[in-house]
Amino acid sequence: MTVNVAQRVDLEVVSEIIPPRVKVLDVGCGEGELLQLLQETRQVDGRGVEISQRGVNECVARGLSVIQGDADTDLVFYPDKGFDFVVLSQTLQATRNPRRVLEELLRIGDRAIVSFPNFGHWKVRFSLFFNGRMPVTKDLPYSWYDTPNIHFCTIRDFVSLCDEIGAKVERATALDVNGKKIRFSMPWWFWNFFGQQAVFLLKR
Amino acid sequence: MAAARALKSRNEVENPTSKVLKFGADKPLALAAGVMLSPFQIAYQTYGTLNEARSNAILVCHALTGDQHVANDNPVTGKPGWWDVLIGPGKIIDTDRFFVICSNVIGGCLGSTGPASINPATDKPYGLDLPVITIKDMVRAQAMLVDHFGIDRLFCVLGGSMGGMQVLEWAASYPERVFSALPIAAGARHSAQNIAFNEVGRQAVMADPDWHGGTYFETGKRPEKGLAVARMAAHITYLSEAALHRKFGRNLQDRDALTFGFDADFQIESYLRHQGMTFVDRFDANSYLYLTRAMDYFDLAADHGGLLANAFVGTSTRFCLVSFTSDWLFPTEESRAVVHALNAAGASVSFVEIETDRGHDAFLLDEPELFAAINGFLRSAARARGLEEL
Missing domain, CATH: 3.40.50.1820 (Alpha/Beta hydrolase fold, catalytic domain)
Structure with missing residues (x-):
């Protein structure tokens, strides 16, 4: 099981947000690290959706309630407000229609937690500016032609999408390269420049 | 036996x-x-x-x-x-x-x-x-x-x-x-x-003259041929093309060349015939009709x-x-x-x-x-x- 820095930080930040004994859907749950953590430390009623069959089989063998599914196509099968929290961790940028996925999350869950890599981070900007090439970093290790991440956005892009679809940002956390939280008092442009990861708590 | x-x-x-x-x-x-x-x-x-x-x-x-x-x-x-x-x-x-x-x-x-x-x-x-x-x-x-x-x-x-x-x-x-x-x-x-497959099986049983409208117990004979064919057809649906090919391919059964006849030249034929024959000893033909029907109605x-x-x-x-x-x-x-x-x-x-x-x-x-x-x-x-x- 490989958990990279972004995922590890996600686990911590997301689990801080979620209160005990709520009903949680983890969309793109991988091998179930977050669900397991939430079940053990928060006693949540957790479910998962994962696109890779290998990940699903691993989750079920670990006793988690997970199905194979695609965030782009399979969220429509869930009823309105069936969950207290729906988590989309490091997956938004890999969906075909991020806007619709986000709307589905807000329909299914009372609240949605979305985390994603920030394409506005200074390293990304510098790489593009100085090298003139699509950035390849430790946390975004793919070349442009084989990346599953087809819809990158910056923190400001994401905030403006939230405005557009009427999602209220209840809480936002930006993390720097070391996974440390950036002070909340900083303005958006600062977050957008120095935040490598972002975690948003949304409600509609 | x-x-x-x-x-x-x-x-x-x-x-x-x-x-x-x-x-x-x-x-x-x-x-x-x-x-x-x-x-x-x-x-x-x-x-x-x-x-x-x-x-x-x-x-x-x-x-x-x-x-x-x-x-x-x-x-x-x-x-x-x-x-x-x-x-x-x-x-x-x-x-x-x-x-x-x-x-x-x-x-x-x-x-x-x-x-x-x-x-x-x-x-x-x-x-x-x-x-x-x-x-x-x-x-x-x-x-x-x-x-x-x-x-x-x-x-x-x-x-x-x-x-x-x-x-x-x-x-x-x-x-x-x-x-x-x-x-x-x-x-x-x-x-x-699936209903279609089941219907083939049932028709095979009912086409056997020994089936006698389901009253075969009174005759002392059973519709063995029909039930065996039903089982053979069904058995194919329980496997896959790939598995059949892996297990049998076009291998011949106990012979070096085709016989230009209708014996079981191929291993797969022999295998299916065996599946059919052993099945009729352990299963009632009418039960087969009833249970396949139950599945169809579901x-x-x-x-x-x-x-x-x-x-x-x-x-x-x-x-x-x-x-x-x-x-x-x-x-x-x-x-x-x-x-x-x-x-x-x-x-x-x-x-x-x-x-x-x-x-x-x-x-x-x-x-x-x-x-x-x-x-x-x-x-x-x-x-x-x-x-x-x-």
């Missing part, structure tokens, strides 16, 4: 080598066909011990040609139980820990009332006088058996294929009595293609206003579905339809698709990923049910 097996199988109908629960006139079975079946009996096996709280019972539902001998040597064939790889002391379904029940379905031919059973009204085998049996009828009878043990809620109901249909019916009909449900290689309805959505999700509204049962990539009898899409319905109903559901070329029959085989899924699901369900780990 074949004759001895056939005789043994005949004897199993009235006096099976297993426990039998008889229901008299006071406890008829209300059939979906609109009539009461009475008297009737259920032949069953149990393994392990029911705990004091009666919370550790697992009901195993068998497939079309299976029986109650899930984890002991079969009294007719002498072979190990059909899910012996999964169920037993120390195995994934640990009989040191769980109380496992498996009963022969109503309509079957190994001790539960079926078309080969004696009709008390005529003192002859029912034959086609037995009303058509449905999956719901089988499940209702099983519920009466479970009542007999004083079990309010089964810890798990599981089964593959027709057994999986029964699991879904259990979850829909008695949601409060099913803590967890594990339907494998199944679906919420029989597809047109349509859980139709029973719930046309919307499958309605079958599961408000359920607290924990579900785990399993399908196999090469299963063309119950392809993954059939399981996925059930998963989507369960999602819509807000149910707790896991779904595993296992990559294998072994086709539909993979559920009966030693598939490590299947076992890992069953194990993970049962362990977490057991924790939720408060069953102690040994």
Whole structure:
């Protein structure tokens, strides 16, 4: 099981947000690290959706309630407000229609937690500016032609999408390269420049 | 030997080598066909011990040609139980820990009332006088058996294929009595293609002159040819093209060249003929008609206003579905339809698709990923049910 820095930080930040004994859907749950953590430390009623069959089989063998599914196509099968929290961790940028996925999350869950890599981070900007090439970093290790991440956005892009679809940002956390939280008092442009990861708590 | 097996199988109908629960006139079975079946009996096996709280019972539902001998040597064939790889002391379904029940379905031919059973009204085998049996009828009878043990809620109901249909019916009909449900290689309805395959099998049986409109017991002959052909055709649907090619290819059977005749030149022909021949010794032709019909009639959505999700509204049962990539009898899409319905109903559901070329029959085989899924699901369900780990 490989958990990279972004995922590890996600686990911590997301689990801080979620209160005990709520009903949680983890969309793109991988091998179930977050669900397991939430079940053990928060006693949540957790479910998962994962696109890779290998990940699903691993989750079920670990006793988690997970199905194979695609965030782009399979969220429509869930009823309105069936969950207290729906988590989309490091997956938004890999969906075909991020806007619709986000709307589905807000329909299914009372609240949605979305985390994603920030394409506005200074390293990304510098790489593009100085090298003139699509950035390849430790946390975004793919070349442009084989990346599953087809819809990158910056923190400001994401905030403006939230405005557009009427999602209220209840809480936002930006993390720097070391996974440390950036002070909340900083303005958006600062977050957008120095935040490598972002975690948003949304409600509609 | 074949004759001895056939005789043994005949004897199993009235006096099976297993426990039998008889229901008299006071406890008829209300059939979906609109009539009461009475008297009737259920032949069953149990393994392990029911705990004091009666919370550790697992009901195993068998497939079309299976029986109650899930984890002991079969009294007719002498072979190990059909899910012996999964169920037993120390195995994934640990009989040191769980109380496992498996009963022969109503309509079957190994001790539960079926078309080969004696009709008390005529003192002859029912034959086609037995009303058509449905999956719901089988499940209702099983519920009466479970009542007999004083079990309010089964810890798990599981089964593959027709057994999986029964699991879904259990979850829909008695949601409060099913803590967890594990339907494998199944679906919420029989597809047109599956009905078509079954119809070929039934026509093969009925086209055999020895079938005699289902009254063959009186003639001393049985429609062996027809039933064997039915089995041969069905058997192909339990495998996959890839598995057949891997196992047999175009290999010749005990010969170096084609014979330019209609003997079993190819290994696959010989294999199928063997499958057909051994099947007729252990299975009743009329039972085959009844049970295939039960599968054809199964349509859980139709029973719930046309919307499958309605079958599961408000359920607290924990579900785990399993399908196999090469299963063309119950392809993954059939399981996925059930998963989507369960999602819509807000149910707790896991779904595993296992990559294998072994086709539909993979559920009966030693598939490590299947076992890992069953194990993970049962362990977490057991924790939720408060069953102690040994």
